[in-house]
Amino acid sequence: MHELSVCQSLLREVERAAAANGSRDVTRIVVAIGPLAGVDGALLARAFDVARGGTIAAHAALDIEALPVRVRCRICAAETQTPANRLLCGRCASWQVDLRSGAELLLKRVEMTVEADAAASAS
Amino acid sequence: MCDQCGCAATPDVVRIADHQGAVSMRPVSARSVEILTGILDANDRAAAHNRAHLGRHGILAVNLMSSPGSGKTSLLEQTIDAVDGRFRIAVIEGDLETENDARRIRAKGVPAVQITTGQTCHLDAQMVHDALHALNLDAIDVLLIENVGNLVCPASFDRGQHANVALLAVTEGDDKPAKYPTMFRGADLIMLSKIDLLDVLGDFSPAKAEAHVRALANPAEIMRTSARRPETLAPWIAWLETRLAHSRAAV
Numbered sequence: 001m002h003e004l005s006v007c008q009s010l011l012r013e014v015e016r017a018a019a020a021n022g023s024r025d026v027t028r029i030v031v032a033i034g035p036l037a038g039v040d041g042a043l044l045a046r047a048f049d050v051a052r053g054g055t056i057a058a059h060a061a062l063d064i065e066a067l068p069v070r071v072r073c074r075i076c077a078a079e080t081q082t083p084a085n086r087l088l089c090g091r092c093a094s095w096q097v098d099l100r101s102g103a104e105l106l107l108k109r110v111e112m113t114v115e116a117d118a119a120a121s122a123s
Numbered sequence: 124m125c126d127q128c129g130c131a132a133t134p135d136v137v138r139i140a141d142h143q144g145a146v147s148m149r150p151v152s153a154r155s156v157e158i159l160t161g162i163l164d165a166n167d168r169a170a171a172h173n174r175a176h177l178g179r180h181g182i183l184a185v186n187l188m189s190s191p192g193s194g195k196t197s198l199l200e201q202t203i204d205a206v207d208g209r210f211r212i213a214v215i216e217g218d219l220e221t222e223n224d225a226r227r228i229r230a231k232g233v234p235a236v237q238i239t240t241g242q243t244c245h246l247d248a249q250m251v252h253d254a255l256h257a258l259n260l261d262a263i264d265v266l267l268i269e270n271v272g273n274l275v276c277p278a279s280f281d282r283g284q285h286a287n288v289a290l291l292a293v294t295e296g297d298d299k300p301a302k303y304p305t306m307f308r309g310a311d312l313i314m315l316s317k318i319d320l321l322d323v324l325g326d327f328s329p330a331k332a333e334a335h336v337r338a339l340a341n342p343a344e345i346m347r348t349s350a351r352r353p354e355t356l357a358p359w360i361a362w363l364e365t366r367l368a369h370s371r372a373a374v
Contacts, residue, residue: 002244002276010162017158027153031162038279038305071340085304087340095337103305105279107158116150 003043006105007051013107018056023112026057030109034067034102035084041066069102166280169248173255173283177266183363183370184266186282188306189290190299191272194316196224197350198290199267202363203231205356210264210367215254217246217271224269234258245276248283265367274299278306286311286366293317293327300335308339312346312362319349 010031018026033039041064048062072079073089079100080090089097161167177184187195196216203212214235216224225237236254238246251268258266268284270277289310291299294317300307307313313336315329333345344362348355 002279005243005245005247006162006279009165012165013158013160013162017156021154021156023154025151036305036308038275085301085335086338087304087308088338095340096342097340099340105162107160107162109155109157111153111155113151114154116152 003039003047004051006039006044007047010048010107011051011055011057014060014110015056017107017110018112021112021114023114024056025113026060026110027113028061028063028109028111029057029107030063030065030111032065032067032104032106032108034104035069036099036103037105039105065108067101067104070100071097071102072100073097163280166248169252170281170283173248173252174285176255177260177283177285178370178373180260180263181371181374182260182263182266183286183367184268184284185286185288185363185366186268186270186277186284187288187290188270188274188277188310189272189316190274190292190295193272193290193292193295194350195269195272195290196227198314198316198348198356198359199228199269200231201350201353201356202267202360203228203233205353205360206363210364211262212265212267213258213263215246215251215258215266215268217250217269219243219271234263240271244271244273245280246270246282247280251282265363274303274306278303278309285370288312288314290314290316291332293321293324293329295327297327297329297332298335300332300339304339307336308341310336310341310343312359313341313343314359315345315347317349318347318355319351321347 014026014029033041045062045064052058068081069084070079070081071087073092073094074096075094076092078089078091082090087097088095189195199214212233214228214233216235216237218224218239220239222237225235228235236257238250238254287310289307291313293315321327346358348359
């Protein structure tokens with residue numbers, strides 16, 4: 001599965017964020033995934049357990065927020081929540097809709113400890 | 124209190140061992156940083172680089188995706204024959220193992236680079252970037268990328284293509300778009316392949332397949348093709364020519 005590849009990309013972004021803040025210890029990572037990103041949250045969590053070994057996030061918790069699929073109708077302008085495989089307007093059932101949310105694969109937040117010296121120089 | 128030696132360290136002090144093994148005590152603070160970047164941003168940047176690089180050469184890059192065995196390589200073989208040199212094709216083949224598909228393409232006199240991904244279930248932008256180095260971009264008009272046969276993973280990674288084509292063989296279920304929405308939502312063109320078998324099988328409904336695609340809010344054109352009936356490929360060749368004209372005009 002590609003969740004391991006996604007995890008390795010995630011850890012590179014986390015390492016970048018930690019370096020930018022002078023941290024050597026990440027405690028929590030928050031990601032947000034929409035159903036249309038094609039990434040399974042449970043598999044991502046298991047892949048994370050494997051991929052984090054030896055990295056700056058070796059002891060970090062991973063929080064995965066599941067985002068809803070929302071579409072905005074081009075016909076009646078309603079914005080409604082839909083299942084991932086039925087992107088029809090919830091009001092008028094048109095398929096001429098634009099996706100407003102549901103395809104995200106986002107790193108939202110990184111929590112870390114920062115040494116006082118580094119905190120002073122990075123801020 | 125430190126839980127290892129019982130010293131008087133408080134929770135906001137951490138023990139940090141330097142490379143010589145010496146331990147220092149330094150105050151630390153917790154920091155929470157809002158990031159909001161895409162997890163695949165690095166891949167997306169590499170894909171944008173590929174797209175720009177191909178664009179400078181006026182090359183149209185098309186990524187083909189489907190289940191294994193739905194006829195991607197046969198489509199490529201017949202496409203090469205049908206185009207008959209009117210534009211120059213190169214192919215990047217993605218499979219877990221073997222050079223078999225690249226050999227089939229090279230037998231048609233067309234340059235082909237095989238990427239064997241090992242256990243990786245998809246092609247990413249870096250793999251395609253490396254493969255581009257093995258091709259003479261000044262001698263190519265259309266680059267066809269045959270992704271690893273898989274309806275799940277390839278849908279999540281941009282490679283720098285200009286268009287995605289998804290094949291759905293009539294030997295599969297007509298509800299595949301509902302089962303694999305990420306793949307079929309992102310397709311710019313959908314081909315119902317092995318269409319010559321439609322009447323033999325009798326249980327695949329092109330109308331239902333189309334309804335499932337539309338339910339993904341995807342207006343993509345749906346073509347009916349068979350690699351065994353070269354005349355069915357004419358709309359596909361015309362589609363490539365139209366897109367190629369756009370790529371050339373954008374240089």
